[in-house]
Amino acid sequence: MAGNPDRAGSAGATQLLLNPWARSSGWSMANTARVKGAEAMFGNVAGLSAVNKTEVLFTNMQLPGAGMSLNSVGLGQKLGASGVLGVTASVLSFGELEVTTVDNPEGGRGAFRPSLSNIGVAYSKGFSNSIFGGLLLRVVSESTSNVRATGVCFDAGIHYVTGEQDNIHFGIALKNVGPAMQFSGDGLAVQGLLTSGSDQLTLQQRSGNFEIPSLLNIGAAYDWHINEMHRVTFAGTFVSNSFTRDQGIIGVEYAFRKMLHLRGGYQYETKDDAEERTSWFTGPSAGLSVDFPFGEEKKSAVALDYAYRATNPFGGFHSLGIRISL
Numbered sequence: 001m002a003g004n005p006d007r008a009g010s011a012g013a014t015q016l017l018l019n020p021w022a023r024s025s026g027w028s029m030a031n032t033a034r035v036k037g038a039e040a041m042f043g044n045v046a047g048l049s050a051v052n053k054t055e056v057l058f059t060n061m062q063l064p065g066a067g068m069s070l071n072s073v074g075l076g077q078k079l080g081a082s083g084v085l086g087v088t089a090s091v092l093s094f095g096e097l098e099v100t101t102v103d104n105p106e107g108g109r110g111a112f113r114p115s116l117s118n119i120g121v122a123y124s125k126g127f128s129n130s131i132f133g134g135l136l137l138r139v140v141s142e143s144t145s146n147v148r149a150t151g152v153c154f155d156a157g158i159h160y161v162t163g164e165q166d167n168i169h170f171g172i173a174l175k176n177v178g179p180a181m182q183f184s185g186d187g188l189a190v191q192g193l194l195t196s197g198s199d200q201l202t203l204q205q206r207s208g209n210f211e212i213p214s215l216l217n218i219g220a221a222y223d224w225h226i227n228e229m230h231r232v233t234f235a236g237t238f239v240s241n242s243f244t245r246d247q248g249i250i251g252v253e254y255a256f257r258k259m260l261h262l263r264g265g266y267q268y269e270t271k272d273d274a275e276e277r278t279s280w281f282t283g284p285s286a287g288l289s290v291d292f293p294f295g296e297e298k299k300s301a302v303a304l305d306y307a308y309r310a311t312n313p314f315g316g317f318h319s320l321g322i323r324i325s326l
Helices: 045-050
Strands: 054-065 070-078 083-093 117-126 129-142 150-163 169-178 189-194 200-204 215-225 232-239 247-256 260-269 281-294 300-309 318-324
Touching: 045 083, 045 117, 045 129, 045 150, 045 169
Parallel strands: none
Antiparallel strands: 054 070, 054 318, 070 083, 083 117, 117 129, 129 150, 150 169, 169 215, 189 200, 215 232, 232 247, 247 260, 260 281, 281 300, 300 318
């Protein structure tokens, strides 16, 4: 029974699979070939090169049924004529959890706060009017008060744009490639007596290694410019996962005057059965963005983004974000 997809669940650091950004979550990350700006540091880092000058964004994702939240910030800064430097950070919070032991299974010995976080540094560059590429290095951390695991991984991505109106997009992104991680710390130690009456000894245990959930995204998108006021974009992405079943994602976005954006998506997983599904996403997603342009040429904007994705369990999650583009 070894091998993909039967080794689903054997990877760690799976918070790397959570899309922290509301805009791309609205169509289930179907826009691998078209994601732009600082949020591209999750979907396809090549899209970071679309930052005009400076872009800052913040997103809060809430999972009410699980009592969890994910807070993320991103920054993109133009360097030179075609390069962009980006920084991103995400922290997953679980709130306070009861401390339980073999002797105290009901708790009552206080609480602790687990922390899952990652920080990434990226660089993206436009090599021509049609080809864009980027690389990202990410540090991953998982910890409690006395146990910690730290690792590194990298992403790489390419965008290709063609068509009379630059309306045909292709993208490939390789994500979460890195060495195995391992937990260590005092929490893995056990104290006891070797024999009756002997001194107390400490036995330090070593945890096994676990792999990071690497994957490959291959996507395409087409912009249908109805006129200067209306645009409809159709997008699709194939996700090849190393530790779960492969997925297919389709999405559509409608834009009015580059100010109002409505989008929806659907994620399909092979053997998409409630008992056999390896992802908590049940398929549909939807999102809304409102941009408020300002400046002489209206190239700067403040935007509000919202997204909802259906899940089982936990009954779905909500993402709300704000971005400032200069």
